[in-house]
Amino acid sequence: MPKKLSKALTPLQVKNAKPGRHADGDGLHLLVKKTGARSWVYRFMLDGNARDVGLSRCAEAIELLRRSGGEELTLAQARDIAAIYRMKVKAGIDPLMERDEAAAQAAAAKQAQQVASVTFKATAEGYIEANEGSWRNAKHRQQWTNTLATYVYPMIGDMAVSDVDTPHVLAVLEPIWKAKPETAARVRGRVEAILDAAKVRAYRTGENPARWRGHLAQILPARTRLSRGHHKAAPYAAVPGILQGLRTRKAVAALALEFTILTAARTGEVVGATWAEIDLDKAVWTIAANRMKAGREHRVPLSDRAISILAAVKKLDSPWVFPGVRGGQMSNMAMAMLLRRMKSDVTVHGFRSSFRDWAAECTGYPHEVCEMALAHSIGNKVEAAYRRGDLFEKRRRLMVDWAEFCAGELAFGGEVVPIRMVAQ
Template identity: 50%
Template structure:
């Protein structure tokens, strides 16, 4: 004959005061201690041994929730499993590798490109292999450095990407309650004091500015009333080559769709290049509109000579006025700044960053 369940009422649970054990049926008990403490206990027998499993204090776990937890425990027993062992396994601190796999699985739906998830998985399996067996709660700065130091100078872009992904995994572990304290993979104010910085970033042979300095540079740029200043900011925002910007015509611009289409004949790769325009890029174009006729063939950023494109020397002169020595930074170098930002700070896939260039 099946045992009766749900024998207690919510009123009884609220009003019972006497010390004792009150059965709700199915192994669930309300236990009232001498000190007035009230808790739920699930009593079960497995392999001939009776065991009590705590289900929480009555103050925090209402009757309906206690019954749900008891039902889950009974289901595990029906499968021959120990509900206490199963709960411990569920609450156990995962290894870094296990946590990394969970993070990739959780984040995959937000990535449009399936390759992005595969890249994250490969990075965290291959490049962070030394961390995978370590409990995520035990990962320290020294562990992170053991992963990064061998590749930091030899493969700087890869190393920066690995660091960022390790940081993301450890942040997720903290949010889950598996870690406390500062993130040992954090760059600013932590690893930046322990790993050498790349003093000069380059893409090809073009001197570049570190991406952390670009916002201040742009703020300075916006104080300057010059066509070259507008054109250079537009160059930075679009991650374009300076020649593509200087040669841009109004026929290539679709302000309504917020897209700039550089024709194949003006592209190094020999194919059309569509550039989505940010609100600020659109604002710059609107500021530049009165400088020309606006006809399809008119250049967007005209130089001193009416109708002629802005010269490359105009950028050099602008940088000189801003206090930069010849060759210290170049307009083309901001493409490198963009690429390093995309690899070190953003979560965009490598292919997307390369496509933007």
């Protein structure tokens, strides 16, 4: 029977050891690589299986080296650590499993510490940055940013997102739930989306405390479904008179508003129009999908009057069709403020309703032609699937008729009143 090794190595042998495995006895081995790198390993038997556990970077080794100021374990230090591991094995403890559990606990503690440092505000800002590319316009981003800054961040912005719970969400919503129901509903939805994203990123666990159905619906009083409200519109018979008032004004906003009425377009579509979208020869204004509410490209047929307006503003030599007073893009409020100065109790968007009422009551154009003129989506999915065209030529005739109606007895003629860049 071979003699059992115990403390077989000397410090000098350790120092001069060649590449290979060198046994010291009692399960302790010195491993030397061809590169000269060396490490200590303890081999043990547990449940009939031989296993190796490294000692050079274990917690005990790190502590010994910290105390001694050394860089590598000495033979004596390695023997001391091996003795600790032998005691663990005799007690039925698997050193490798113990090390794995300790590493897992350390990783979990580190993750918990990192998660605790992630605030709701930081998560919200990350969510906005990740999703803003899919939002149609900067206004939507601004609404997200403003509502969160006004109603949410003062309450829970600096909280760890992992700690946000139902009482915190209620503290945000209850002060505005009855006073500003539409805003409160949007805030709740935005908080819910942010907390869902936080869960996906493993910043939090459990149910979403901002969820409405089956949760907040049981606490907050039910809201009646709010209508978005109607944009106050002028009776279509009054439109020619309003246009006559616009003709007396020399501001670019007056021409922009007249163009908006003649094309039945939305404010954002007009103020954001560039000359790259306009084909004067073909009398077509093509609005890209990313500028349209429905997310689809929209071609607008231009009447002779609309072309005359474009010819006039073309002289302003700006990339924007209707530039602002400082040369950049016109403000979204320019036309609304003009109507206010004219003492007109209608909205810019309301002229779309005026157009639609006129088309329904005074013309025989089919419903779908009128709806496409307003760039409305087709509600019937089957009809939408089979309708490939945009009824452009029919819409051209419709818009020419609308322009003639708007002219009424005004007889605009071919000339446009000279314009200058004045306050809008």
